[in-house]
Amino acid sequence: GLSDCTVEYWILIVREDEAASPISAATSRDENNEYLHYFEFNGGFRPHVHDASPENGEGFSISQWFHFAMTRDGGSGDWISYINGEEVDSGNLPEGPLDVADNGLVLGQEQDQVEGGFDSDQALRGNLDEMRIWEIVRTPEQIQQFAHAQVPVNSRGLHAYYKFDEGE
Numbered sequence: 001g002l003s004d005c006t007v008e009y010w011i012l013i014v015r016e017d018e019a020a021s022p023i024s025a026a027t028s029r030d031e032n033n034e035y036l037h038y039f040e041f042n043g044g045f046r047p048h049v050h051d052a053s054p055e056n057g058e059g060f061s062i063s064q065w066f067h068f069a070m071t072r073d074g075g076s077g078d079w080i081s082y083i084n085g086e087e088v089d090s091g092n093l094p095e096g097p098l099d100v101a102d103n104g105l106v107l108g109q110e111q112d113q114v115e116g117g118f119d120s121d122q123a124l125r126g127n128l129d130e131m132r133i134w135e136i137v138r139t140p141e142q143i144q145q146f147a148h149a150q151v152p153v154n155s156r157g158l159h160a161y162y163k164f165d166e167g168e
Contacts, residue, residue: 003074015125
């Protein structure tokens with residue numbers, strides 16, 4: 001049901017396959033990719049919203065940690081992506097609230113349907129840290145300010161927070 005959102009995380013991609021997908025959200029309808037971050041090795045980062053995506057994407061680092069964030073304004077469909085706090089790409093995708101099915105959110109793998117359709121060439125080969133899902137459009141200043149710091153769990157607009165700090 002999120003409309004406006006920001007998703008951010010630290011990511012280390014260590015192996016090139018077809019793509020690396022750190023977050024995938026499927027809908028209960030027959031369409032796939034309600035919301036997806038898709039780091040395509042031949043096409044750069046391409047977000048998917050309501051199964052639509054831009055033609056080309058911005059490049060990204062391999063075998064090097066970087067902070068990634070993407071904001072989405074659900075009212076207009078405008079999105080902006082940031083690497084290490086700097087805007088790298090933007091565009092417009094379908095507007096409206098996201099319809100994520102129960103059990104439809106998957107980390108580290110792209111899915112073609114709820115709980116299925118997994119392609120091992122689209123799995124994230126690497127690590128994630130400090131994944132945050134916000135139900136607001138964060139400002140560039142907020143993204144930069146907190147990229148290198150944990151945020152309080154009661155922060156305004158914080159919808160989900162995965163610290164991944166349990167050890168090995």
